[in-house]
Amino acid sequence: MKSLHHMLCTLSILLGLAVIALAALSFQPGAAHLSFAYTILQNSPLRLSFALTPLAGVFLFPLGVLGALAGVYAIGYGAEYTARGHGVWLDAGLLSFIASMAFVLTAANVLTFMMGWELMSVTSYLLVVFDHERQDAVRSGLVYIAMAQLGSAFLLAAFLLLYVAAGSFSFAAFARTAPTLPPGEQTAIMLLALVGLFLKAGIMPLHIWLPRAHPVAPSHVSGLMSGVMIKLAIYALLLFGFTWFHAGQAWWGELITAAGILSAVAGAWLASQETRLKRILALGSIDNMGLITMAVGVAMTGAALHKPVLAGAALSAAVFQAYSHALFKSTLFQGAGAVLQGTHTDNLNQLGGLLRRMPATGASVLVALLSYAALPLSAGFISEWMLFSALADAAARELHSVAGLFAVGALLSLFLTTALTVLSAARIFGVAFLADPRSEPAAAAVRPPLSMRLAMAAGASLTVMLGLFASGALHYINQALRGGLLRPPLPPAVQAAPAVTLTILSFTALVFALSSGARRTRRSRTAATWTCGGQRTPSMSYSATGLSQPAAHALGGASPGTSFAMRYMYRPAWTAVTHIARAARQIQSGHVRSYLVYLFATMLALLLIAR
């Protein structure tokens, strides 16, 4: 059993490495000809077809890296499940989850894409409900799979409309036909696709599955879902928006920007008020997807207005943000998994003092949190700086038009979001890892096994590397994005960032050297934290709830909460569904003969229509 567990984890790592190799291959000049097709049934559209495009390569790369890291992490994390006897299924699920995402990215026709897409939804559903003895996991999984199926239906509708126009299921044919369609039809297809993709990306108000499903999945799977799976919706959005429709009409981009703005601010706000670590991270994904989406929207508007440099800057910022989010979020989820396994809770208010019990986890989490909060010395800082430059440039160039107004709105939401993420990051680290343990299990926290520490350390150091070598990474991203619509420049952020990082590091080192030198007169001792003379208890330290209480009190009424979407969208929709079901029950008599009559009537009707 144990050897099988190790073998499957190794396979996941190897698969991850293979995907990285595939990504590297897709950047080669001749990669466009690397395609592969398999016909399932002669003279039918049942054909699997694969191709490597640079755009897919951009997304394959983080998939490979995160997949390999998840494989390493799974060695230690899955041990507990293996001991209970069903851990092998978790490993198999991880393997097929990674494979299905690679399937989506290499697909070159609708059948292949939808197969991969559905496989991805179903495997991730099975992984979400993996802890099926937990009631909330089953319920969350149900919401998740229902929403995923709804999204697939919308996406499939968009694909079918494209098929009718192009007369073929292949993506190459779509690219030829789509731009020539009448504007009304283009808009209809795009809107259908947007609903389907926003459902997958967790864009508000179609996000309600995300904060339910991501926290209950095993932690490395949560990391992959947040880090890569929801990014595939962005990949498909780029396919529709740029490769097929050539940015279409300017208001599409503005619509996408508006959706992104809403998600970014509301996601960040909800994250700053939540107390369960994994839920905070899941809500943080909504906020980051919002940032990415709004940058894609600005890029689409820019491309529609024939501003290739402006559009290119916004899009490469969006992709870089996706990279940094993928890395830091998977590290954070893995850190949350380590906390969960070490203390059996992820409620911040019961944790505390973990930095002393699990220093390696704490250090990795801190590095990832710097990225999350977009603070200097991190990749997140550079990506949000790029976002800032791109959006500010768009706002300045389109200052007197509607497009400029949307760019200013996007900037405002970027500023609000960064401030909110600093609050979230301070809560996560300050409450869970600092001060004293607030509960027995937290005091007895067990440090994670070597493989988990290794995966987290690798994720954290990759985040730092991405920040340090941003210009190298961006070179490849820009190369993939470059085309007639887009001329991404090397942004000022990337050129100036190394100097900023170096300055901060060297001045801090200087202060250190100054303050630790001349120890002649230095004495130090330890004393208890001052409590006005009383007996100190761990519960005297501020809790996560307390830390964000002033913000909740002052700004609480201002947030567009989930409750709004629940009250005006989901409840009415659910009521409508149950009403229809109840009405349909009238013809369900349960007698075989009545069903035979229905069959006969349906056949007759079909014959009459399709005569």
Next chain:
Amino acid sequence: MIELQILSLLILAPLVHGWIKRCKAYLQGRTGPSVLQPYRDLRKLWRKETVWSSSATAISRIGPQLAAGLVVSAAAMLPVADRSGGWLAGSSVFAFLSTLALVRFATVLVGLDSGSAFAGMAAGRDLLFSLLIEPTVFLALLAVSLPGAAFTFTGMIALQQATGASHLAMTVLVLCTLVIVAVTETGRLPVDNPDTHLELTMVHEGMLLELTGRQLAAVSWSAQVRQLLWFTLIADVCLPFDVGHNPGALALGFGLLLWAAKCFLLATLVAAVETGAAKLRIFAVARLLSFALTLAVVAVLADALF
């Protein structure tokens, strides 16, 4: 000559702090401590022994020094009397404000590290203010830089020198916004009372309660530098006279003098406000900051419309 600018900023910061104290004392009819008192305080702290909290981790040991290193870096990003910018000329407003945000993050973590309830209280309030402050500052600076697409301080100063007079309404709005921001960020009345350690007013001081010796000196000094940085920012953005491009030695000296004069003028203004204003309730501060945010939004709209 950027090194000279940084040095003068770092060395003058405690003096400005002492000056505000002295002005306040004068306005209140007291003599007050010497303007050099902050330097003496820093020297005293530097020599004292360190008492670590029993809950303190490496964060308490690294955080204060990081804060000090960060404000020095921020000082290197802000032109004082020479807008050629030095080695950080390309770093934009975003880098500067993010560096200050990291100072805040480090200070908050240092506060929470001790497990002190006062630190938690202060951190929560500080983070609430930051939610309103950060968008406000960004928008105010955006309002200045949008008409010329200049998002670095060097570009912004050049833009203001060339066209500032024609955007007078916008500049005045930005000035009002930034003054409110500076008062909040430097922990002064009516937002925070720097003279007491009462928990009712505790915002910045609360997070430093468990620090001693050199760590306290580093954080106190970085707070003083941060204060001067905000004054310099206002001077740069709203009153950018005589910030030359690669000035000669004489012009640079004159520019530095003028900068010091502008900063001491702002310091006197802050002292006057602090004497006249009463402390606001914490949640009334949120209202004041929303007002500043509104001003900044109006400033950006003024750009878009004219």
